[in-house]
Amino acid sequence: MKRNVLKFGGTSVSSLEKIKGIAGYLKDRVRQGEQLVVVVSAMGKTTDELLEQVSTITQSPNEQDLAVLLTTGEQQTISYLSIILNDLAVKSKPLTGYQAGIETVGHHLKSKISKINTKLFEQLFETYDVLIVAGFQGFNTDNEITTLGRGGSDTTAVALAAAIQCPCEIYTDVAGVYSTDPRIYPNAKRLQVVSYEEMMEMSALGSGVLVSRSVEIAKNFNIPIYLGKTLSDEKGTWVMSTVEMIEKKAVTGVAIDQDMIHVTLNYPENDIHLLDRVFIHLEQEEVNVDMISQITNNEGLQLSFTMKDTEEYQIQKIFSHLKEDYPELYFKIENQFAKVSVIGSGMRDMTGVASKVFRTLIESDIPFYQVTTSEISISYVVDIENGEKAVQLLCKSFEL
Known part of the structure; x- marks a missing residue:
């Protein structure tokens, strides 16, 4: 029997009426002879609302407690859909x-999937046609509840598939x-196929x-x-292995990250041990950084990097801890920048x-402060007020 994994995001399940619509769609798929694993997110802004409530209690909640919540x-969501x-x-x-x-494995709020018990699914499919799995979550070797971090339901769905x-x-x-966010550039083109690397x-x-x-x-x-619009007949996009084309476009899309912070560290001595400790702490806290630049000279040490703003709490904690041993350490966290990237x-x-x-x-008189490249992308840090303008100009320039 044909099997598929389907995932529905928070906006798709934001009300009981929408969940009822999805249930009707799943019933039709089962009638066509399919067995389905359905992964769902929390309804609408539920997760954000839970975090807001926690912030009224404490600014530093225990991670294990927070994961449970x-x-x-x-x-x-899984309960409503199954009912x-x-x-x-x-x-x-x-x-x-x-x-x-x-x-x-890993931290309670940023765990990674290590293993999935597939025998369980084979057994359950002997009785059920639809298995509805809560996205974003798992458990560790201590049988504690964990979460998979930002976008964790996507990760759950693909890992199950x-x-x-x-x-x-x-x-x-x-x-x-799309070639870029249609809300920023309304003429953005929908891509029929995109490679894993580009995505x-x-x-x-x-x-x-x-x-x-x-x-x-x-x-x-x-x-x-396959990425598509919930309960729509519009064609979506397939993400798969590189498709051989007679002629590839140099640029497939333009991305913008407005949820980033720029971190600068200064220390009056050229102390390589301080750098070592910084990156050890970043690894221990599982903080991802990019666009790293370093300057060392007789005047001391300067390190700059960008990272997601959701991890500002961790970086504050790291630097506060380091200042205990390096009192002259100075760090600055700025959020008035955006990262604009061309990809292809x-x-x-x-x-x-x-x-x-x-x-x-x-x-176009748009200054940029840091540049980084990979084989298939180039990224620029610009002032946040110039971010969307830069996206629009680059889309026009590359005819996206």
């Missing part, structure tokens, strides 16, 4: 991450992957469609991902992309 949002499906005579079973056998070897369909409020870059550099972790899993296990696998074989981006920004 945050996973309740997805459990609410509705069973009422429609569709045999379904709701499963928490623990019940689904999703084992994790990899475990049971079937395609993964991810549904949200947009019809696939990973776009996700890592600010595109909010998929988290890069989920795409990496798909690439490692060669799992095709065609860059490997084509020249002139960087110079075209430089000219576009310079001719």
